[in-house]
Amino acid sequence: MPQFLDASTVDFEDRFAALLGAKREDSPDVDAVVADIIADVRARGDAAIIDLTQKFDRLTLTPETMAFSNEEIDSYCAQVNDHDRAALELAAERIRVYHARQMPSDESWTDENGAMLGWRWTPVSAAGLYVPGGLASYPSSVLMNAIPAKVAGVGRLAIVVPTPDGKANPLVLLAARLAGVDEIYRIGGAQAVAALAYGTETIAPVDKITGPGNAFVAAAKRRVFGKVGIDMIAGPSEILVIADKDNNPDWIALDLLSQAEHDESAQSILITDDAEFGQAVAEAVEKRLETLERRAIAGISWRDFGAIITVPDLDMAAALSNRVAPEHLELCVADPDGLGDKITHAGAIFLGQYTPEAIGDYVGGPNHVLPTARSARFSSGLSVMDFIKRTTLSKMTPAALRAIGPAAETLAISESLEAHGLSVRARLDALND
Amino acid sequence: MPQFLDASTVDFEDRFAALLGAKREDSPDVDAVVADIIADVRARGDAAIIDLTQKFDRLTLTPETMAFSNEEIDSYCAQVNDHDRAALELAAERIRVYHARQMPSDESWTDENGAMLGWRWTPVSAAGLYVPGGLASYPSSVLMNAIPAKVAGVGRLAIVVPTPDGKANPLVLLAARLAGVDEIYRIGGAQAVAALAYGTETIAPVDKITGPGNAFVAAAKRRVFGKVGIDMIAGPSEILVIADKDNNPDWIALDLLSQAEHDESAQSILITDDAEFGQAVAEAVEKRLETLERRAIAGISWRDFGAIITVPDLDMAAALSNRVAPEHLELCVADPDGLGDKITHAGAIFLGQYTPEAIGDYVGGPNHVLPTARSARFSSGLSVMDFIKRTTLSKMTPAALRAIGPAAETLAISESLEAHGLSVRARLDALND
Incomplete structure (x- = not known):
């Protein structure tokens, strides 16, 4: 059984913070x-x-x-x-x-x-x-x-x-x-x-x-x-699903398990505005765990790091998700685009109930190498940007150097970098002759 | 005095490789x-x-x-x-x-x-x-x-x-x-x-x-x-100047010294197709070193890591520069844009004799936080990209899932990730009902 959290309870903030801070991986020191x-x-x-x-x-x-x-x-x-x-x-x-x-x-x-x-x-x-x-x-x-x-x-x-x-x-x-x-x-x-x-x-x-x-x-x-x-050093995989009650609990259960089956340290979280639906998903997970090939791995991940969180409304779901900054985020709600606009930190967003995360692992087109362990707060998935680099270009004309060179000289002097200033001054003097 | 290298000599490749491999910084282990x-x-x-x-x-x-x-x-x-x-x-x-x-x-x-x-x-x-x-x-x-x-x-x-x-x-x-x-x-x-x-x-x-x-x-x-x-861990600063004989040796000397004055471990390299011009720059550097405020620092950098390289033509200058992948590259030649097109690795390029690198340090507009120690081979200077991150988006329709879902299921099965496949299959079965 995963953890059940209810955002309306007094101990919620402590339990959510503990979930965020849970250390999922102990890398051996090699x-x-x-x-x-x-x-x-x-x-x-x-x-x-x-x-x-x-x-x-x-x-x-x-x-x-x-x-x-x-x-x-x-x-x-x-x-x-x-x-x-x-x-x-x-x-x-x-x-x-x-x-x-x-x-x-x-x-x-x-x-x-x-x-x-x-x-x-x-x-x-x-x-x-x-x-x-x-x-x-x-x-x-x-x-x-x-x-x-x-x-x-x-x-x-x-x-x-x-x-x-x-x-x-x-x-x-x-x-x-x-x-x-x-x-x-x-x-x-x-x-x-x-x-x-x-x-x-x-x-x-x-x-x-x-x-x-x-x-x-x-x-x-x-x-x-x-x-x-x-590239980044990847941690164990994660999924966060935000789902309302108008979903098939079995589909959501399979989405949660498709992360859990990767690794005992993987994490699958469901946030829903309907406690009953959350319960139905929990039951669907247990049922699937009876027969899943990788049930040993998935079961440990779900038991140790899985969570089902009930919230009063979907705005709060988005706010909690932003604190998690999940690698994968599914939005299985009536208006996924509207909810998506409220997401500020996530590696990849899967919009609507017909977009299981597994599509993104294989054939969607976006990359499946994504920031884990809350690093979507400051980093992005793999892309062409990882294999190119930018060279900046500047070309001054005499007129341009006259216009902005004196300010460069002033700042160089203020930083006690005389040669910097002189490299501009020597040119300005020649231009002014 | 810096090193003088001549690309037409038999020991050039060895000496250039030694210059590339020179360890300029010994960070204390703290x-x-x-x-x-x-x-x-x-x-x-x-x-x-x-x-x-x-x-x-x-x-x-x-x-x-x-x-x-x-x-x-x-x-x-x-x-x-x-x-x-x-x-x-x-x-x-x-x-x-x-x-x-x-x-x-x-x-x-x-x-x-x-x-x-x-x-x-x-x-x-x-x-x-x-x-x-x-x-x-x-x-x-x-x-x-x-x-x-x-x-x-x-x-x-x-x-x-x-x-x-x-x-x-x-x-x-x-x-x-x-x-x-x-x-x-x-x-x-x-x-x-x-x-x-x-x-x-x-x-x-x-x-x-x-x-x-x-x-x-x-x-x-x-x-x-x-x-x-x-961000990156910056090493000591570097400049590489490619200059033909139609330049003022004093300007080029000041550009070389504006890196050398930063740090005893900084490196300044001139590549020229005119040995006499290279000699004139070396003399101009020595003259400026007599009076420069930071002559102690700049002198050590120039003596220990400075180099003047003579090449038969500017194409070879570009090729050598690409092996260095310098943080700052000045192209003081008749056709700087043409030569610039041959540059594949550099943090920032300064085109033409009226663009001293110091302009880029202060007022040009491009960032002065740039890749050092040959890392321009694989990384870029600081930019807005360091403070934003990309979230990928996917939204399948039933028709799209029917079109590409089966391939995802096939690949999931081939990777023995059953729940991945089932999360797609459950939806496809419902759509086909």
Whole structure:
């Protein structure tokens, strides 16, 4: 059973604050191990990668077999049935179309003094994408990371994916091919992150690393940050559903469970203005938990972190949701657009009862890599913006320099930065001669 | 004397690689001290802030005097002379106009299946800005951090600025007022970062912290990252100038020195296609170093990290610059726009001989907080984007769900996420009834 909270009770604020502050994840401290692995890869390159892959993945590599060959990729892709392939192609195309619309345009203009100002966007030259092996090896995540990179214009996109005992997921390789990935290496863990960041004899270094991974991968990404760019460090998944009574309790139950089944630390919250409906959803969840394949995981998540909150009206639901700043927010209410306008912090909003969050995980088009652990207060999901960067542009004419140069000189002097001021003054003096 | 490199010599590649790889900064390891300070502020709130400010800044605070009062700010602002005030106002206005143009628009559209897709931008609710005290207390940096936040729509913007022995910089307070800052606290160091991230009885927590600081501040920002958002951790400043022989060597020398005077670890590089011109610039630098106020700092930076590189043609200059990915890049050549088109990695480009980099530090309009240490390969300068975040939107109709839902179900099953698939299937079955 999840927690039941009622906003009209006196202890509500304390209980809601406790829910917000609940620590859901205890990451093991693997930082020292990861530091050693990174140092080893930096020192020994390919040899370290080969040794560590033997040790952790029980796989014997050579520099020649580190990357999948085109023929191997062909052969894995051929194992995917037409039904799965068509679904993956539909997803890839929709994700591509959505992300293409995100590309910002370059701007430049001339101000009243004749100065040209503006900016220009350019892609990251090379990016690396970490793809987990084993249970959490999701082809959809390959699409969600790789397609924005390629839409952004990244020239070289490399994937690292561990293949314990040599086993690879054909759907992951097909997703990589559909997304236009350039290189696929069968390596994983902190050593793969180190190889991407620093390079080895066989693997050229990249400028940016994205993608999910376990505690070792996350620690390695933190350590190489600065040398290369990284995306966010993702926490366990979350969903918040705001639903009125005119919903099918079973649909809402399944939406809550579709987060809970990810991870014992995932969190699913329902906010409703109808206590009876909340009760009906709770019952529907229990019924589904009897048969769900991943009921062990989903049941623990729902019991430890699930919550059903009753509120007097939907405005309060929006206000509470904004305090949670959820990764995923479903608005299953009569006027989802109106309620959506009141949402100030959320990674992704799913509007109306025909938009289960799972649509967004696969085929909607928006990215499924989204800010977790309340970080939607200050950050956004993955997008083409993660693979481009802005260069600002300024071009003064003599007239423009005459107009604004003296103020720059004044401020430089006030900050005791004489050379700054002189670099402007020398030009102004020449212009005034 | 700086290093002289000639691209036509056999050892050039080795020497250029060494220049790229030179470690310019050795940050002291203050992480353990900072961890203790943050824990103290979290545990004792205001009391810890008061004790630490007494200890580090020799200043006795109470909860009531932690923030500057409006009357105090008035009184400091009144100390600024009209000349300085006018320069600061001109800078503020130009920075505001430039950053207002950066605001991206919300988008939404309906696809061929009737699905509504799009995204919406919302501001961070509350932001905190760290402003160093003492020597590096720059009013221009207050404008460059605070104005983008306010243009982005940040509702509450708090500044922390240490005032050792109670001394404050009137220009910093005026800059804060011009930028529309809401609260100014006379606290600094790791304790100020902790107060902004976690809050105390007097200081409400914020969602995002930006602004430069010393090693303690940088370590504190790294530690609170995740709880709040942070901007980049800035390294020492850099400039790269590409200049042909038709330039005044003294102007170029002053541009190189305007970075060198910042910091002994700053780096100034000239790339020219005329060895004689390079020599003339080197001589002009030495001459200016005889009298420059900050000649001790600038001289060390120029000697340890400065370089003059001769290349056979400007295309090679652009290629080398792209490998450096400089924070600031000046193009003092006959066709700066043409050469600019060949630049793929740079924080800011200054086009033509009438655009000294110092214009961009103060009054150009673009931000002066820019990616250092080669991180322009994967990151951008500060902008309104640092203070807003994107929420993606999806709204399926029954027809849209029928069109793309089955593919989502297929992919969910392929990833063994049954509840994901069922959340789609339950709706499809109801629609097909």
